[in-house]
Amino acid sequence: MDALDVARWQFGVTTVYHFLFVPLTIGLSVLVAILQTMWHRTGNERYLKLTKFYGKLFLINFAMGVVTGIVQEFQFGMNWSDYSRFVGDIFGAPLAIEALVAFFLESTFIGLWIFGWDRLPKRLHLAAIWAAAIGTNLSAYFILAANSFMQNPVGFRINPDSGRAELTDFVAVLTNKVALVTFPHTLAGAFLVAGSLMVTVGLWHVMRNRDSADTGAYRFATKLGSWVVLFSSALVILTGDIQGKIMTEVQPMKMAAAEGLYTTESPASFSVLTVGSLDGSRELFAVKIPYLLSFLGTGDPNGTVQGINDLQAQYASQYGPGNYAPIIPVTYWSFRFMIGFGLAAAAIALLVLWSQRKGRTPTSKWLLRAGLVMPVLPLLANSFGWIFTEMGRQPWIVFGEMLTRDGVSRSVSLTEVLTSFTAFTLIYAVLAVVEFKLLVRYARAGVPDVTPQTDDDDTDDAERPLAFAY
Template sequence: MDALDVARWQFGVTTVYHFLFVPLTIGLSVLVAILQTMWHRTGNERYLKLTKFYGKLFLINFAMGVVTGIVQEFQFGMNWSDYSRFVGDVFGAPLAIEALVAFFLESTFIGLWIFGWDRLPKRAHLASIWAAAIGTNLSAYFILAANSFMQNPVGYRINPDSGRAELTDFPAVLTNKVALITFPHTLAGSFLVAGSLIVAVGLWHVIRNRDSADTGAYRFATRFGSWVVLVASAAVLFTGDIQGKIMTDVQPMKMAAAEGLYTTESPASFSVLTIGSLDGSREVFALKIPYLLSYLGTGDPNGTVHGINDLQAQYATQYGAGSYTPIIPVTYWSFRFMIAFGMAAGAIALLVLWSQRKGRTPSSRWLLRAGLAMPVLPLLANSFGWIFTEMGRQPWIVFGEMLTRNGVSRSVSLTEVLTSFTAFTLIYATLAVIEVKLLLRYAKAGVPDVSEQPPTDDTDDAERPLAFAY
């Protein structure tokens, strides 16, 4: 083990941990805004209760996401300084805009939304949560644009004197075809997570508190969340199909590794289960669906999909001697876990809707257990999706331009990286306990009492005290 190995583990752990909060924040910001809009348009107290209830869970998650996200930027200078020097001119532009525009937009208007319930006019207060939601989604786009440059470098040139990548076409970076499909795919995955949380909490109250005066609100929440999950599941499949075709075009090795495809095939079969040799160089046994991989990769059932061994030989000729194959078991199984966990959440959403058909009230303990597992399933799907995305790119940190081993900080020792890795892991473990306890505490508390509603007119009362709604 050396500093490179530990630095990769540290970045992987902190990134996956941070992304546990990101999709829930992205999805809940929009769904809470929709619930408040429904209250604004109908005046139905049910929607106001749900807005404040799920808004509280959104704020807890948002705070944790901000705290864990700060560490990500520090690591570029701490453990990956050579990478930062090489790509900073390109990578820094979308990240700077994300911080200066998107993050400030969401953080400013979240503050106005929190403290504005008894202060802002009703329409202005509604606009503040929508502005925060727009800022959150813009933030996701700029970050994904930066990451997409690592997957498919565009809009740059290599300075022959400094050896650094220099930005030449910023619109090209923002309209990178990888970013254009990764963004809606990530949004769909985020709504899958947020909808699942709404279902889980609502279902728990419907089954455990059947005689509650707010049962109607919880029943609506379970139906609302279930439909969000189903629509998001369809969007994930649609965008994932497009993403697979783009991935085959720009990173054919990643697609081959995802399928354990060692030799070029035309047509290519989709692997349901593949067992390879210990050295990862050949297939030993495979259970396949004919023609499916060709369609997923090229859009043509008879299309050609290049195999691992052929691509390795091509890259060795193009980039020099060395291994250009990712860790096959990691890419193969992370790809399948991503799909399986996402589909499982959609299946449970269907069961929840079926259990409430014709006004019925669900009561099954098995359904409750499945519902409580719902938020975890899409979180795992998102995490495995990112593990596949990043591990499938290896050994490149910027595909075709910079190897991961060349991006690590040369002045950082193994001891220093181990120390920071251990510290971050312990801090994140503590934050995880706090996050879970806070979410469980406020989720069990149920919807708030809204007998003292915010003003329904647009009059300005300068004497009204500033109030924190939560």
């Protein structure tokens, strides 16, 4: 083990951990805004209760996401300084816009929303949560644009004197074909997570507090969350199909690794299960669906999909000697876990809707147990999706331009990287416990009382101190 191995592990662990909070923040921001819009338009107190209830869960998650996201920035300078020097001119633009525009927009209007209850006019207060939701989604786009450059470098040139990548076309970076399809795919995955949490919390209250005066609100939240999950699942499949075709075009090795396809095939079959040799050089046994991989990769059932061995020979000739295939078992199984966990969440949402048809109240303990684990499923799907995306690009840190081994900081020792890795992992473990306990505590507490409070004194409202709205 050397500093490169530990640095990769550290970035992988911190990135996956951070992304546990990102999709929930993205999805819940919009769902809370929708609930408040429904209250604003109808005046129905049920929607106000749900807005404040899920809004509190959103704020807990948002705060934790900010804390864990800061570490991502540190690592570029600590462990990946050579990579930062190479792409700094390109990465600086979208990340600066994300921080100065999207994140500040998001944070500012979240503050106004938190402390603006009964102080801001209703329309302005509603606009605040929508502005925060828009800022959250803009943040995602600019970050994905930066990541998409690593998958499909565009809009740059290599300075022959410095050896650095220099930005030549910022519009090309923002309109990278990989970014344009990754963004809706990521948003769909985010709503899958947010909808699942809404289902879980609502279903728990519907089944455990059947005589509650707020049962109607919980039933609505459960149904809304279920429909969000089903719609998001369909969108994930649609955008994933488009993404697969673009991936076949710009990163054919990643597609071949996702399917364990060792030899070029036309037509190519989709592998349901493949067992390869220990050295990852050939297929030993496979269960396949004819023509499906060709259709997924090219849109043509008889299309040609290049295999790992042929691509390895091509890259060795183009870039020089070396192994240009990722770790096949990781890409193969992470791709399938991503799909499987997402479909499982959609199946539970369908069962939840069926159990509440015609006003029925679900009673199955198995359904409740499935509902309780439901948010974990799309979180796992999202995590495995990113593991596949990043591991499938290996050994490149910027595809075709810079190898991962060339991006690590040369001055950082193994001991230093191990120390920071251990510290961050322990801190993240503590934060995970805090996040889980806070979410469970406030989820079990249920919707708040929104009965207007009357003041017994004559203190002017403008002189009252600001207070947290919940």
